[in-house]
Amino acid sequence: MHFAIRFLTEYLYDAPVTDNLNALRVRPATTTSQRCDEFTVRIDPEARVGRHSDYFGTEVLEFGIVRPHTRLSIDARARVVTADQPDPPEAPWSGAETETYAEAAGEYLLPLADDPLSDTLDELVDAVRAESPLATLEGLCELIPERYAYRTGVTYVGSTVEEFLEAGAGVCQDYVHLGLIMLRRNGIAARYVSGYLWAAPEDGGDDSVEVETHAWLEALLPSENGRGEPMWVAADPTNRQLAGERHVKIGHGRHYADVPPIRGVYQGRAASKLDASVHMTRLNPQASARA
Amino acid sequence: MSDVEIARAQDAYRPAKGFYDELFDDDGTPRPHAVALAAALAALGHEQLAAAGRRRDTIFVQQGITFDAAGEDGPTLERPFPLDLVPRILPASQWTHIKRGIAQRIRALNRFVDDVYHAREIVRAGIVPWRLVVSRSHFARAAHGIRPPGGVYCHVAGCDLVRDYDGSWKVLEDNVRTPSGISYVLENRVAMTRLVPALFADYRVRPVDHYPQLLLAALRAVAPTAEGEATVVVWTPGPLNSAYFEHAFLARQMGVELVEASDLVVRDDVVYMRTTHGLQRVHAVYRRLDDDFIDPLEFRADSVLGVPGLMRAYRAGTVALANAVGTGVADDKAIYHWVPDMIRFYLGEEPLLDNVRTYLMSDREAMEEALQRMDELVFKPTGESGGKGVFIGPATDPVELAGLADVIRRSPEKWIASVVACVARAREGATTVRDVISAEMWEAINTTYLRLRDGDLSRPVLSGPILLYQHVKERSALFWGLTARTMLRDEASAFLYAGGRIEAGDMVLRMLRVALPADDANSPDDGHAIALLQAVGGLQAYRRAVPAPAHAGPVARFLLFERNYPDSVAAAVDAVNGALRTADAQPRGSEPILRLSRLSADLEFRRSAEGDADLGVTCREVQRELGFVDADIAQRYFGGARAA
Numbered sequence: 001m002h003f004a005i006r007f008l009t010e011y012l013y014d015a016p017v018t019d020n021l022n023a024l025r026v027r028p029a030t031t032t033s034q035r036c037d038e039f040t041v042r043i044d045p046e047a048r049v050g051r052h053s054d055y056f057g058t059e060v061l062e063f064g065i066v067r068p069h070t071r072l073s074i075d076a077r078a079r080v081v082t083a084d085q086p087d088p089p090e091a092p093w094s095g096a097e098t099e100t101y102a103e104a105a106g107e108y109l110l111p112l113a114d115d116p117l118s119d120t121l122d123e124l125v126d127a128v129r130a131e132s133p134l135a136t137l138e139g140l141c142e143l144i145p146e147r148y149a150y151r152t153g154v155t156y157v158g159s160t161v162e163e164f165l166e167a168g169a170g171v172c173q174d175y176v177h178l179g180l181i182m183l184r185r186n187g188i189a190a191r192y193v194s195g196y197l198w199a200a201p202e203d204g205g206d207d208s209v210e211v212e213t214h215a216w217l218e219a220l221l222p223s224e225n226g227r228g229e230p231m232w233v234a235a236d237p238t239n240r241q242l243a244g245e246r247h248v249k250i251g252h253g254r255h256y257a258d259v260p261p262i263r264g265v266y267q268g269r270a271a272s273k274l275d276a277s278v279h280m281t282r283l284n285p286q287a288s289a290r291a
Numbered sequence: 292m293s294d295v296e297i298a299r300a301q302d303a304y305r306p307a308k309g310f311y312d313e314l315f316d317d318d319g320t321p322r323p324h325a326v327a328l329a330a331a332l333a334a335l336g337h338e339q340l341a342a343a344g345r346r347r348d349t350i351f352v353q354q355g356i357t358f359d360a361a362g363e364d365g366p367t368l369e370r371p372f373p374l375d376l377v378p379r380i381l382p383a384s385q386w387t388h389i390k391r392g393i394a395q396r397i398r399a400l401n402r403f404v405d406d407v408y409h410a411r412e413i414v415r416a417g418i419v420p421w422r423l424v425v426s427r428s429h430f431a432r433a434a435h436g437i438r439p440p441g442g443v444y445c446h447v448a449g450c451d452l453v454r455d456y457d458g459s460w461k462v463l464e465d466n467v468r469t470p471s472g473i474s475y476v477l478e479n480r481v482a483m484t485r486l487v488p489a490l491f492a493d494y495r496v497r498p499v500d501h502y503p504q505l506l507l508a509a510l511r512a513v514a515p516t517a518e519g520e521a522t523v524v525v526w527t528p529g530p531l532n533s534a535y536f537e538h539a540f541l542a543r544q545m546g547v548e549l550v551e552a553s554d555l556v557v558r559d560d561v562v563y564m565r566t567t568h569g570l571q572r573v574h575a576v577y578r579r580l581d582d583d584f585i586d587p588l589e590f591r592a593d594s595v596l597g598v599p600g601l602m603r604a605y606r607a608g609t610v611a612l613a614n615a616v617g618t619g620v621a622d623d624k625a626i627y628h629w630v631p632d633m634i635r636f637y638l639g640e641e642p643l644l645d646n647v648r649t650y651l652m653s654d655r656e657a658m659e660e661a662l663q664r665m666d667e668l669v670f671k672p673t674g675e676s677g678g679k680g681v682f683i684g685p686a687t688d689p690v691e692l693a694g695l696a697d698v699i700r701r702s703p704e705k706w707i708a709s710v711v712a713c714v715a716r717a718r719e720g721a722t723t724v725r726d727v728i729s730a731e732m733w734e735a736i737n738t739t740y741l742r743l744r745d746g747d748l749s750r751p752v753l754s755g756p757i758l759l760y761q762h763v764k765e766r767s768a769l770f771w772g773l774t775a776r777t778m779l780r781d782e783a784s785a786f787l788y789a790g791g792r793i794e795a796g797d798m799v800l801r802m803l804r805v806a807l808p809a810d811d812a813n814s815p816d817d818g819h820a821i822a823l824l825q826a827v828g829g830l831q832a833y834r835r836a837v838p839a840p841a842h843a844g845p846v847a848r849f850l851l852f853e854r855n856y857p858d859s860v861a862a863a864v865d866a867v868n869g870a871l872r873t874a875d876a877q878p879r880g881s882e883p884i885l886r887l888s889r890l891s892a893d894l895e896f897r898r899s900a901e902g903d904a905d906l907g908v909t910c911r912e913v914q915r916e917l918g919f920v921d922a923d924i925a926q927r928y929f930g931g932a933r934a935a
Contacts, residue, residue, distance in 0.1 A: 019556060021588055021600045050560070052606065055432035062603060066558055107425040258432075265587050265599035 002283040016068035017268030058251025095222025105189030189220035194259040208280035327493035392644030402637035429619025446613035474537035503544035514574035539726040557600030729777035785874035796863030852898040883923035
């Protein structure tokens with residue numbers, strides 16, 4: 001599928017701020033399932049934008065605005081082509097216990113410092129385990145939305161998994177953090193993915209109903225015959241399915257904090273108001289090629 | 292053994308079995324290199340050695356060479372650094388061996404850090420598992436792909452050595468993040484040469500006091516600019532850090548600025564330091580903060596000790612950080628196990644110094660064996676430093692409850708307590724600027740503080756605190772005298788002076804407002820007026836300057852307007868003005884200087900105005916203006932920081 005994506009963010013400060021430094025992770029990645037054809041970003045007030053790839057391979061855009069200002073606007077546009085991910089491999093659990101798997105898994109199998117201890121969690125970890133890693137992954141995409149309602153305003157970007165479990169409801173980020181723990185504790189390496197999701201509107205139009213960046217996960221599944229390389233398979237627990245061509249990936253990490261869309265610091269005693277939105281439009285392939 | 296214990300036990304001293312004794316061999320004769328030392332110790336005798344120990348403690352406390360620790364008497368206090376006056380002698384041949392072994396080790400660790408953040412060759416070769424590296428708490432993903440100037444990561448390293456029972460040296464642990472303690476080495480050497488020179492007399496001892504020059508040369512060598520032009524700074528988290536003394540000490544010895552995060556700013560990927568002349572580029576930073584705190588944009592977002600954008604400048608290669616970001620992956624206790632392999636892999640050499648035999652608890656077999664012998668082993672958590680969390684099997688007793696309780700000093704009268712509190716705050720303030728004040732100034736404040744802290748204040752409270760106040764007054768005068776004589780006349784002294792004069796002016800105004808009768812300034816009741824003059828020490832000056840008797844009105848005018856009396860308000864205003872003009876490169880644009888000039892003119896106007904009726908109003912208004920001046924100074928020169 002072809003998409004035009006516009007990521008628009010505006011900050012309003014109630015008093016002038018200076019030395020406003022920001023790092024953006026908003027550019028769609030180029031992977032085996034996706035290609036970013038065009039990408040521009042405009043900052044107002046104008047600023048020179050530096051780019052580099054971080055440790056996880058995500059493209060980071062950095063800029064700084066020195067002089068006093070009360071408004072910052074970030075306007076990023078991209079054109080992306082996506083394809084469905086290849087069929088996930090069917091393999092038994094033994095495939096996840098080999099040296100090859102452990103090497104490919106690396107840090108994505110490791111528990112994070114703030115992983116909670118909880119009976120609920122233990123129970124979920126046991127409940128999700130199915131007859132194979134793939135079946136577990138698919139089951140997880142059903143189990144989490146079954147147990148936990150999708151509701152905004154209950155959790156926030158800094159909420160822990162513990163808080164989410166207690167609250168009983170949350171958003172995509174919480175689903176993913178929980179899913180990561182459930183997979184890792186079952187010996188399946190998993191990583192957090194940040195990106196955009198095109199959600200088809202009811203009337204069948206081309207504009208997405210999704211208006212924010214989205215979170216899903218990738219699980220490392222052992223190869224079918226146990227001899228090939230394990231494969232990262234994307235799954236979206238919020239939408240109860242494996243990910244596909246409607247998912248546009250920005251980057252991945254161990255958790256949200258490794259791929260935040262925006263991270264910034266400024267000088268000044270002002271409070272800021274944030275207005276962020278994502279417009280995603282499906283394009284006709286011919287139109288997209290000509291544009 | 293400590294020097295006091297040796298002094299007492301010298302006649303009965305026998306080397307312990309199973310340990311390598313530094314001075315004596317197994318049958319009690321001094322080792323060849325220690326013969327002269329043993330003789331000198333015997334000649335010195337118990338008494339002198341013990342006395343030297345007491346002098347050492349006094350000097351260290353006076354000079355602030357202390358560290359915070361809990362002692363036998365209970366709670367955590369500043370203790371004098373425990374320097375043992377009996378030295379450990381390393382003959383040149385032994386030292387050469389140690390030096391080569393450590394240099395080899397540091398070179399290997401440096402290569403390891405570079406490898407881990409780039410090609411990961413040692414992982415590909417199957418020697419160190421990647422999962423181990425990436426799970427270290429100090430593995431810094433932000434350092435991935437960055438190569439610092441000169442390819443140097445471990446500019447400063449501290450290796451802990453231990454002497455094994457057979458006399459060989461082994462490395463106990465490496466410290467390559469922000470190793471601390473060199474200032475003690477330097478101060479200890481100075482103390483030794485002064486306290487027990489007799490022990491040195493027969494030895495040619497290599498000096499250590501050139502360390503600051505070595506450090507400075509190293510920082511300049513890696514600075515990304517022509518060598519003569521490099522601006523180097525020491526970056527401290529601030530005076531609350533327990534090693535602050537060392538940060539200030541090194542900055543002073545190297546002749547470079549000591550900065551905190553608020554003094555630094557990154558613009559366009561370049562690091563600058565704020566000065567009264569504007570921004571000055573910084574090329575090399577000797578930083579004494581852990582990675583986690585250095586940049587809220589890349590590491591801990593809640594760190595107010597960090598400089599936003601520092602990693603950008605670092606990535607762009609415009610600034611050298613010593614030590615480099617991410618070195619902690621190499622001094623992790625679990626990685627320690629592989630250092631001999633690193634030496635073989637990167638250098639193709641055999642290690643000159645061995646590790647201590649280590650059991651990794653992540654290895655099940657090793658863990659079982661270790662748990663069988665817990666009372667013979669030392670257990671350490673892998674990610675810590677400085678002995679935190681270490682559990683020493685053979686030395687662990689059941690917990691002893693506190694011994695003597697510390698004497699709790701109660702201040703029975705509020706005003707005595709506030710004098711003590713003021714002096715304590717002055718000392719805190721002096722601590723933060725130790726890098727720019729003279730040692731004499733520091734000691735003047737410190738000994739005043741110590742005398743108040745440790746002295747018995749109950750008698751002055753009961754019998755009248757005059758003597759105590761007298762003492763504090765005299766010490767204050769001493770401090771200012773020392774300032775005038777020993778402090779370099781630079782910006783720092785200008786601001787110190789300005790601050791002192793603002794306080795003096797404010798103090799006189801407060802006292803005037805209290806002492807001036809509300810209704811009739813010409814009242815013949817002069818009791819208060821004379822007391823006021825005596826309080827500021829201006830009675831004689833008044834008598835020489837003013838023909839009128841010491842009534843409230845003339846005294847008030849004298850203290851307000853008489854520029855020839857140094858503690859008058861007008862003189863204070865002029866003094867602050869003069870001090871700021873010295874410090875400020877652009878006085879015409881300076882709000883506090885403009886305000887002070889206006890205030891000075893206003894005072895002159897009021898002086899020549901008729902009548903004393905509105906002196907009370909004058910005092911209030913002038914005091915308010917001085918308050919604004921103080922705020923202006925903070926705004927213009929200190930980034931708006933409020934005084935504590």
